[in-house]
Amino acid sequence: AQSVSQHNHHVILSEAASLELGCNYSYGGTVNLFWYVQYPGQHLQLLLKYFSGDPLVKGIKGFEAEFIKSKFSFNLRKPSVQWSDTAEYFCAVNKLFSGNTGKLIFGQGTTLQVKP
Amino acid sequence: GAGVSQSPRYKVAKRGQDVALRCDPISGHVSLFWYQQALGQGPEFLTYFQNEAQLDKSGLPSDRFFAERPEGSVSTLKIQRTQQEDSAVYLCASSLPSRGDTQYFGPGTRLTVL
Numbered sequence: 001a002q003s004v005s006q007h008n009h010h011v012i013l014s015e016a017a018s019l020e021l022g023c024n025y026s027y028g029g030t031v032n033l034f035w036y037v038q039y040p041g042q043h044l045q046l047l048l049k050y051f052s053g054d055p056l057v058k059g060i061k062g063f064e065a066e067f068i069k070s071k072f073s074f075n076l077r078k079p080s081v082q083w084s085d086t087a088e089y090f091c092a093v094n095k096l097f098s099g100n101t102g103k104l105i106f107g108q109g110t111t112l113q114v115k116p
Numbered sequence: 117g118a119g120v121s122q123s124p125r126y127k128v129a130k131r132g133q134d135v136a137l138r139c140d141p142i143s144g145h146v147s148l149f150w151y152q153q154a155l156g157q158g159p160e161f162l163t164y165f166q167n168e169a170q171l172d173k174s175g176l177p178s179d180r181f182f183a184e185r186p187e188g189s190v191s192t193l194k195i196q197r198t199q200q201e202d203s204a205v206y207l208c209a210s211s212l213p214s215r216g217d218t219q220y221f222g223p224g225t226r227l228t229v230l
Contacts, residue, residue: 034218036221042223043119043120043207043221043224044159044207044209045221046218046220049218090158090159092158101147101166101171101172102149102164102217103149103164103172103175104149104151104159104161104219105161106151107158108156108157108158109157
């Protein structure tokens, strides 16, 4: 079945460490790609998205992600994490084909814990 | 408000009861999605509306689940004869009509079925 895989389920980092969260999808066609974040007690918020063009996408709060089509990957990165980045991160894919309604297919999420 | 709102935020139901969950999308957003998020998992698609038309209900897990959006704004997700496996967070999201547009999520309704 077509799916989205997030390899890291729980990541613990110290402040100032670099972050990379993996995301792979199994759909071979054209896709839009998203990273959403859910801070404790808050709702899902868009972190960044890729539709077309430059495969290196910059989002809010210093996050960026790189779309590598040949690897079906869209990994999220941040050079230096802060305690306030503690949250759950979800990768999501919107498959673009005729008749698709735009529904998102989510990975199972990665819990990031940043130690002060 | 500027965001998507959902009510109630928490709902406890006894097995077999019917529940109704409400979603108020962002004003002007044509598209509305419902997702189900089980504990420790990512959200899973349930159903999609474009205005009042339910164009995709492929994710509804059984015929006990029913959704409507009669006037193209507020939407209600109804679950009949709730079962324990229905316990989850139900998320609503809205967006502009282009299928690639960003979806804005509400806070969700946490349903616990005892």
